[in-house]
Amino acid sequence: MPDDPHSHDHAHGSELSEMQLRVRALETILTEKGYVEPAALDQIVENVETKIGPHIGARIVARAWLDADFKRRLLEDASEAVNAIAGFDPVAAHLIAVENTPQTHNIVVCTLCSCYPWSVLGLPPVWYKSAPYRSRTVIDPKGVLADFGVALPADTQVRIWDSTAETRFLVLPMRPEGTEGWSEEQLAALVTRDCMVGTGLPKSPAEIKAEPAR
Numbered sequence: 001m002p003d004d005p006h007s008h009d010h011a012h013g014s015e016l017s018e019m020q021l022r023v024r025a026l027e028t029i030l031t032e033k034g035y036v037e038p039a040a041l042d043q044i045v046e047n048v049e050t051k052i053g054p055h056i057g058a059r060i061v062a063r064a065w066l067d068a069d070f071k072r073r074l075l076e077d078a079s080e081a082v083n084a085i086a087g088f089d090p091v092a093a094h095l096i097a098v099e100n101t102p103q104t105h106n107i108v109v110c111t112l113c114s115c116y117p118w119s120v121l122g123l124p125p126v127w128y129k130s131a132p133y134r135s136r137t138v139i140d141p142k143g144v145l146a147d148f149g150v151a152l153p154a155d156t157q158v159r160i161w162d163s164t165a166e167t168r169f170l171v172l173p174m175r176p177e178g179t180e181g182w183s184e185e186q187l188a189a190l191v192t193r194d195c196m197v198g199t200g201l202p203k204s205p206a207e208i209k210a211e212p213a214r
Helices: 004-013 018-031 038-051 052-067 068-074 078-086 131-139 142-149 184-188 192-198 205-211
Strands: 095-099 104-109 157-162 168-174
Touching: 038 184, 052 078, 052 168, 052 184, 052 192, 068 078, 068 095, 078 095, 078 184, 095 157, 104 131, 104 168, 131 157, 131 168, 142 168, 168 192, 184 192
Parallel strands: 095 168, 104 157
Antiparallel strands: none
């Protein structure tokens, strides 16, 4: 075999990145000192990978579109309603759902840092944590929406919700037209993470049909 330092490193060294090696070393130290339990860490990783994320929020929105009673419960006490179908124990203690209407469009921001309803939307996107988004959303919400490609009628009121460590928000977008008779699974496919933050709109039936078959 030719003398290749890269192949030598892979054969005898570690294929983990420098950051991964640092995380592994920190985990080892904390475990040895009894500060963390490996099984608990494994459970956290599994939860992040499989049990939280925007697919959970999409199910919640689709259920609310189909079930008027569930929608009422969601708007009255989002934590209770989400716990009932997602199996969280509990979801964010003070999760609040806010409904978009033809007259009002809601948008969520955390002006202080990056408070976000991880359990129903997954990890926050980079733009949500950025200083420009956090500041401009309060000053020029329609301008921010335009940057995301969302054009609202001139008379639509934009309402801003500021997340905190104690209170998180989930936007309930309007159900797209042309979805009469759709199942919960079909409707959930229309729901994007951005539309549950308020920086986007649900996909239309035409957009779904145009997507390549999986």
